[in-house]
Amino acid sequence: MLDEKSKVIEHADRGEGYRLLALYSPQIASAAMPGQFVHVKVPALEASALRRPFSIFDADAETGTVRLLYKRVGRGTAALNAVKPGEELFMEGPLGKGFPLECTGVPLMAGGGYGVAPLYFLAKKIMALKGGVPPSPELFVGGRTKADILARNDFAALGVPVAVATNDGSDGDKGFVTVPLDRRIAALKAENEPFTLYACGPDGMLKAVADRALESGTDGWISMDRHMICGVGACYACIQKTTSGNARCCIDGPVFAAKELVW
Amino acid sequence: MVDMCVDLGPVRLATPLATASGTFGYGTEYMGAVDYSCLGAVTVKGIRLDAWPGNPMPRHAEVPGGMVNAIGLQGPGVGMFLNHYAPLYETAFEQTGIKPPAMIVNIWGGTVEEYAEVAHIVAGSGFSFIKAIECNVSCPNVKSGGHTFGHDPMILNRLVSTVRKDLEMPLIVKLAPNVPDITPYVKACEDGGADAISLINTIPAMVIDIERRKPAIANKTGGLSGRAIHPAAVKLVYDAHRASKLPILAMGGIYEAKDAIEFMLAGASAVALGSAIFSNPGVVREVYDGITEYCSRHGFTAVRELTGALEIDA
Ligand SMILES: Cc1cc2nc3c(=O)[nH]c(=O)nc-3n(C[C@H](O)[C@H](O)[C@H](O)COP(=O)(O)OP(=O)(O)OC[C@H]3O[C@@H](n4cnc5c(N)ncnc54)[C@H](O)[C@@H]3O)c2cc1C
Ligand SMILES: Cc1cc2nc3c(=O)[nH]c(=O)nc-3n(C[C@H](O)[C@H](O)[C@H](O)COP(=O)(O)O)c2cc1C
Ligand code: FES
Numbered sequence: 001m002l003d004e005k006s007k008v009i010e011h012a013d014r015g016e017g018y019r020l021l022a023l024y025s026p027q028i029a030s031a032a033m034p035g036q037f038v039h040v041k042v043p044a045l046e047a048s049a050l051r052r053p054f055s056i057f058d059a060d061a062e063t064g065t066v067r068l069l070y071k072r073v074g075r076g077t078a079a080l081n082a083v084k085p086g087e088e089l090f091m092e093g094p095l096g097k098g099f100p101l102e103c104t105g106v107p108l109m110a111g112g113g114y115g116v117a118p119l120y121f122l123a124k125k126i127m128a129l130k131g132g133v134p135p136s137p138e139l140f141v142g143g144r145t146k147a148d149i150l151a152r153n154d155f156a157a158l159g160v161p162v163a164v165a166t167n168d169g170s171d172g173d174k175g176f177v178t179v180p181l182d183r184r185i186a187a188l189k190a191e192n193e194p195f196t197l198y199a200c201g202p203d204g205m206l207k208a209v210a211d212r213a214l215e216s217g218t219d220g221w222i223s224m225d226r227h228m229i230c231g232v233g234a235c236y237a238c239i240q241k242t243t244s245g246n247a248r249c250c251i252d253g254p255v256f257a258a259k260e261l262v263w
Numbered sequence: 264m265v266d267m268c269v270d271l272g273p274v275r276l277a278t279p280l281a282t283a284s285g286t287f288g289y290g291t292e293y294m295g296a297v298d299y300s301c302l303g304a305v306t307v308k309g310i311r312l313d314a315w316p317g318n319p320m321p322r323h324a325e326v327p328g329g330m331v332n333a334i335g336l337q338g339p340g341v342g343m344f345l346n347h348y349a350p351l352y353e354t355a356f357e358q359t360g361i362k363p364p365a366m367i368v369n370i371w372g373g374t375v376e377e378y379a380e381v382a383h384i385v386a387g388s389g390f391s392f393i394k395a396i397e398c399n400v401s402c403p404n405v406k407s408g409g410h411t412f413g414h415d416p417m418i419l420n421r422l423v424s425t426v427r428k429d430l431e432m433p434l435i436v437k438l439a440p441n442v443p444d445i446t447p448y449v450k451a452c453e454d455g456g457a458d459a460i461s462l463i464n465t466i467p468a469m470v471i472d473i474e475r476r477k478p479a480i481a482n483k484t485g486g487l488s489g490r491a492i493h494p495a496a497v498k499l500v501y502d503a504h505r506a507s508k509l510p511i512l513a514m515g516g517i518y519e520a521k522d523a524i525e526f527m528l529a530g531a532s533a534v535a536l537g538s539a540i541f542s543n544p545g546v547v548r549e550v551y552d553g554i555t556e557y558c559s560r561h562g563f564t565a566v567r568e569l570t571g572a573l574e575i576d577a
Contacts, residue, residue, distance in 0.1 A: 001295045003295075041542065041543065046328075047490065048538065048542060050542060051541070090545070226320070227320075230288075230292070234293060236334045237334060246316050
């Protein structure tokens, strides 16, 4: 872990309220693993403001680039919106325990809203590891409406098929992401094909995916989102209940095995 | 060259900078981001006899000038601390070539006897880098219906003298700030045999989420820390320094060298950084450099000359 001064390379709109922030951060880029996050000091906030945690959407060791995909929700992300290419900011990283890359069967990834962020890096790494040998990852993405379905083109460019569900039915299946996911799980089970589940998004969705991992007796890897102070395991603000007690989301997670989570 | 070495009573520190309990884990978490060569001491998170789960989530809220927290002293218990975290601290420095800063072990308990037991276990553990014990007296006394030990000078005196008895390690007592006058509490520590005092702990506080019409923190109330509490802390350090000769470890809202220097001029022998590290781990280096620059500029050859160097017009 280090606190790297990182230069903004690009800051692009990704639809309503979402932005993609690319930074030159060579040390974090070369150490980052999927599911890990960075803790960003938002330049415009006062000195006593806490850092904001964001998943690593993509990291490229060769170019030294780290990319974040984030949603504007409050004063920190609003202030972050104002940073411009050429500006510098500090971020600590790479932080936390990410997703394991070895998996059995088909990697099924479920994301909600900005929860797709760590899944893109994960899909990319798993595909690189497999060297093009199937089965390749599949993405199931949910949102309230069409505008919440992020990074579809990025996944498509990797060759990852994307199934969509929206609460209002404006895109894909109407309902939760579990609608297309359950369909796919049923099909795989019918063919006796093994699979591994990955998820990142709102708690309700995470629990639904964790339940499916437990019911199916497969591995499930769940990335939790908890409010943080330090991000490095020093303060005990970010607690997630687990079968072995109160764990820290920032260092014991954010990725937990479905079977160790207590809801 | 400014001599940065200070004495916090019997505890010699390589620099006047420490970290505050609860903001720096068990000492190793910030490796890579904090410049440990600037630190004279690290203070670890509060330890009691047995493991403690802490409070429900959410445990904090950001506020202007700092934050309010109610972590609830989650911790592993003294046995696990000595078997796991203390050895980890020792080995973590082996590869770095940096001498480990002194470790101050912050302790707490539900009874006077529990404090004494934990203190003696720590003092007898034999880790050469553990240089002092800091008693956090801002927690509830289970035998007196939840009143904190730090809010009654008589109980505080009994606590300090009981822990002090046969303890072969320097003892620092960390005082609560929310008292009308700090003097009787400082005296209670002095009479009880404390080697130093530290202040301030967080100030009781509350944040309300007006949209949900609920407290923002599950524990309802918590403790305010950060920039917002600094001037209140300077006043308490000033008062404590005038009340007794006990050396002072000062903390509360240090974000830049100026804040640390204020504490020392008001009477502190050493200072601790807390919440500021969360926002900027580089603050440790910045404060260190700022203090040396100040000393050079004002003709101080040793940083300890700053202690109590405040000039008051008659
Ligand atoms: C491990 C992890 C990975 C994350 N990855 C992403 C990502 O890739 N993209 C993205 O858009 N968001 C991500 N988030 C959520 C993001 O951290 C919050 O949306 C952000 O902190 C909100 O800050 P704010 O000042 O705009 O909101 P405010 O509500 O004004 O923030 C107030 C305080 O609450 C905290 N906070 C508010 N919402 C959240 C939240 N959902 N999670 C954690 N802390 C929160 C803030 O950090 C701040 O301390 C992640 C969170 C975690 C824990
Ligand atoms: C998250 C957090 C946890 C803390 N935990 C402890 C603790 O376990 N024991 C203790 O004596 N003080 C604890 N404190 C108080 C700090 O050590 C310090 O006294 C206080 O935060 C003021 O310093 P600051 O404004 O620089 O943070 C804690 C403070 C914070 C912010
Ligand atoms: S945020 Fe401090 S321990 Fe996780």
